[in-house]
Amino acid sequence: MNSRTYESLTARTRVAPVTVTGGTLLKSIVLTAFVLMALATTSVAAELPEAPSSIMRTSAPMITPTVLASAPRSAEVHPIDKKFVSLSFVSSASTFADSYTTLFARQNWLAGKKGVCNVEVQSAYLYGTHPTVGRAYAVASAKSAGSIFAAYYMRKHHSRFWSFPLVANSLVSLEGVTQNMIECN
Secondary structure: OOHHHHHHHHHHHOOOOOOOOHHHHHHHHHHHHHHHHHHHHHOOOOOOOOOHHHHOOOOOOOOOOOOOOOOOOOOOOOOOOHHHHHHHHHHHHHHHHHHHHHHHHHHHHHHOOOOOOOOOOOOHHHHOOOOOHHHHHHHHHHHHHHHHHHHHHHHHOOOOOOOHHHHHHHHHHHHHHHHHHHHHO
């Protein structure tokens, strides 16, 4: 076979190179990972080998020390106690105070006052530019309930940072009260 015939054969039988796009590659990786996880969870493990102590033959008697098993009892912590209730009260009170002072912007806007805040700027995504009473207190209720639920859940599951949602909500709300009293009053 001469080189000219070989070139004409290879030219006719050449296949265009296959390019793998990012989506195809990602799909194949995800599919492979899924198959591996499925196979790993359904595969049956082999039996464990015999323990050396069960096949060891000795004439010496085995001495096992007697241990009194007494597990230390942890103090049963009830999720709702005086500390939880007091922090929840402070958090809710500061949140409702923030919503109340946020309404000063609406009052100034309705009165047509110039030179003081008459538009909510800091949390307009929550309250709107001219917050209504219902929306302000609905936001306060949602923020309070959310922080109390998060703290309760964390305390129930024995997290030592359970008070963080309540303290953070209180600090953010008290900052809002301070800002509203300085700017809008």
